Amino acid sequence: MKKLFISFIVFFLTFNMVKDVFAEASTDQVVPEKWVVTLEVAELTVQNVETGEISTVQIPANQLLKVEKEDTEVFFVQYNETLGSVLKSKVRDATLWEINPTEKVFKVMANTNLLLNENGKLVNKGIVKSNTLFEKIGEKDQYLIIQYLNTTAYIEKNNTVPVPGGKIPVPTISIKAVKIKVGMTKRATKIVNAVNKSNIIAEIPASQRIDIKGEYDSFYVVKVGGNTGFITKTNISLKTNNYVNPSGDYSYNEMIADLQELNAWYPSFTKVEIIGKSVDGRNLYSIKLGTGKEEISLNASHHAREHMTTNVLMEMLDQYANAYEKNTKINGYDVKKLLTRTSIYFVPMVNPDGVMLVQEGANSAKNPSQVIKLNNGSKNFKAWKANIRGVDLNRQYPANWSKISGNKPKPGPDNHKGSKPLSEPEVKALYDFTNKHNFKNTVAYHSSGNIIFWHYNQKGSQFTRDKAIATKLSKQTGYSLVAPAKGGGGGYKDWYVAVKKRPGFTIEISPYVGNKPVPHSYFNSIMKKNLPIGLILAAEPSK
Structure with missing residues (x-):
């Protein structure tokens, strides 16, 4: 009631x-x-x-x-x-969207995440800027969908409002039409409005693929949510399948940029890894090429003045990756088929501090006065072989280290083996990296002599096996095989052959040039001889 x-x-x-x-x-x-x-x-x-x-x-x-x-x-x-x-x-x-559900044009009210669908998960790939007009092509759940470069992107609907009767401004400038080019951002970059270049449409990170619709002055033209946008050309890497320029002195920073670019263009079959740090704190890089379970490794620039070996490995990597993607052959080798069985690990610059010391001088070091002192007061470092604190990295491995001949007692430009094996972080990094893997063979590239070191006290079937592979490498390059001899030790190849009982080789890529870097004019002939070396070794059976 x-x-x-x-x-x-x-x-x-x-x-x-x-x-x-x-x-x-x-x-x-x-x-x-x-x-x-x-x-x-x-x-x-x-x-x-x-x-x-x-x-x-x-x-x-x-x-x-x-x-x-x-x-x-x-x-x-x-x-x-x-x-x-x-x-x-x-x-x-x-809400305004409930009142105007069919409106296409909307305004972003606050800087909002730009989300891309990666394997079914929305991942933040930049931001769209506040007060910018965009055009939606659809909706899903709480998101608006826009056309974004060569794909679609998602924007949180709550951070937008519809603009009834709104229109996206159309640029009146003359844009040069081009066949669609595929590009990739080299670094974090801005997309500006083509109508008003002072207005930023979006900010996106490095390594994003984009379709280029045209060119205007110093910009590439792209499309974002109905807008015509500009990206500065210098911020874009075009897909060329030729990313390494191996001519001249190839610097540490160039190597890093090329490794990142190669990894960005070929993410399904490359992987970049930091395996340690140098004395001066530079990262030591490895890049894996291929998807095979079997593994081999190639390294370069143990010795600072022998930095052309880095050029060789990086160009080899570049051409192999291109052939893998295009499914073409190099010297008769089916690259994709081979690298689906065997992955190649490149360590292209073991001694980055030393390389930069040779290329750029004392100011490249953290302690310039110390390296000048180690160099007997000279500012000319062209003959320098050691790492930044004067230790020869190819005399640092635990293979007969105590009996290395010709050792210089004090740190300096060359031939000082250090206080004990593995005392230098660069050597310890490559040593640990090698132990972490099960490489079926390896090459350490050096620069002067046109010779191949292959022997380190092998006997029996191991001797026969390793000499047979060395003979193949000699036939390809024209380099002479160094006859077996007692002694030696301390080198990467020596340690690998002695401990791993697998084939290991030191390849000296150029005619003898003395205590200086290999002249740039030698590179093309060296590259032609060495291009298939990684494939020859990858094709070897694991035994």
């Missing part, structure tokens, strides 16, 4: 409120283009104009309603062409 009485009071108050509002138009507050949405099933109270009779109609939840009038407690709304009142407590204000 008590519940019935309360219901009667609520009905009575609502009836009188509705009656008063319809009767007294002067108390109404007109709210133009206001829309609300029902929170739950709600009642629309309707008064018959002729009879004054009050009735109610149920409105479903999530129903969009246009407000015609409002009073203190109720909104007067149209529902199915019927005007009535609904309690304000039963509705909420509609």
